[in-house]
Amino acid sequence: xxxxxxxxxxxxxxxxxxxxxxxxxxxxxxxxxxxxxxxxxxxxxxxxxxxxxxxxxxxxxxxxxxxxxxxxxxxxxxxxxxxxxxxxxxxxxxxxxxxxxxxxxxxxxxx
Amino acid sequence: xxxxxxxxxxxxxxxxxxxxxxxxxxxxxxxxxxxxxxxxxxxxxxxxxxxxxxxxxxxxxxxxxxxxxxxxxxxxxxxxxxxxxxxxxxxxxxxxxxxxxxxxxxxxxxxxxx
Numbered sequence: 001x002x003x004x005x006x007x008x009x010x011x012x013x014x015x016x017x018x019x020x021x022x023x024x025x026x027x028x029x030x031x032x033x034x035x036x037x038x039x040x041x042x043x044x045x046x047x048x049x050x051x052x053x054x055x056x057x058x059x060x061x062x063x064x065x066x067x068x069x070x071x072x073x074x075x076x077x078x079x080x081x082x083x084x085x086x087x088x089x090x091x092x093x094x095x096x097x098x099x100x101x102x103x104x105x106x107x108x109x110x111x
Numbered sequence: 112x113x114x115x116x117x118x119x120x121x122x123x124x125x126x127x128x129x130x131x132x133x134x135x136x137x138x139x140x141x142x143x144x145x146x147x148x149x150x151x152x153x154x155x156x157x158x159x160x161x162x163x164x165x166x167x168x169x170x171x172x173x174x175x176x177x178x179x180x181x182x183x184x185x186x187x188x189x190x191x192x193x194x195x196x197x198x199x200x201x202x203x204x205x206x207x208x209x210x211x212x213x214x215x216x217x218x219x220x221x222x223x224x225x
Contacts, residue, residue, distance in 0.1 A: 034214055042201060042216040088154070090214065092205060099144055099205065099214055103153035 002027045002094040006102035023089030024071040031093040038086045113138045117217030132187045134202035143185035144203040
C-alpha cells in the first residue's frame, strides 16, 4: 500500500529559527513529489521534485529529494510568523497513478 | 487565466438533504480529485477521475457520488447517507508532462450541516 509519512506532525518555533520538515514515502511508480503550504483554504504550491539530489530553492525555503532513501525534506530558514501553516507533502504516482498526501506538518512560528 | 473554480464557498445543508459541490477547471487536465479535510486531519481522498466518463472510489467514498461527463467538470454530491458531512472539501486536478506533474487546487467549499 502506498503511503506518505510526514514528521513531525506539529512544530512550534520562534521567529528566526530554522526548521526542517520531513517526508518519507513508500510509493510505487514514483512520478513526482510536491510540497504545498496550506494556510486557511486551498494549498499553495511550493516545489515539485522529480530528481534525486537536486535542491530547489525559493527565498528562505528549499527542498531536496532522496529517491534512494525515499525521503524529502523542506527547509525554512529565518522563520517568520507568516510561515505558520500546514505543510503538505504530496506524491504523484502509486499503483493508481494518483495524488497521495501526507497528513501534513503544522508549523507555528511565535514572535 | 487558467485555474480551478469551486462553488459555492460556503454551503449549509439540512440533515437528510443531498447537496452538490461544483468543481470546474479550464486547465485541460485529464485527472480530477475530491478530498475532504477535517480539523486536525490530513486530506482524505473521496473520489478521483483519470479520464472522462470514468471515476474511482478513494478512501472514504461512502455517502458520496460523482460524475465526469465533461473533462472540465467533476461535481461531487454529498448524499443523505453521509453521516458526518460537515467538513472542508477540496477539488484538485493534475496534468502530466512526462514525469513532471503539477497539481492545482480549487479554493475549497466549507459544508456545514444544520
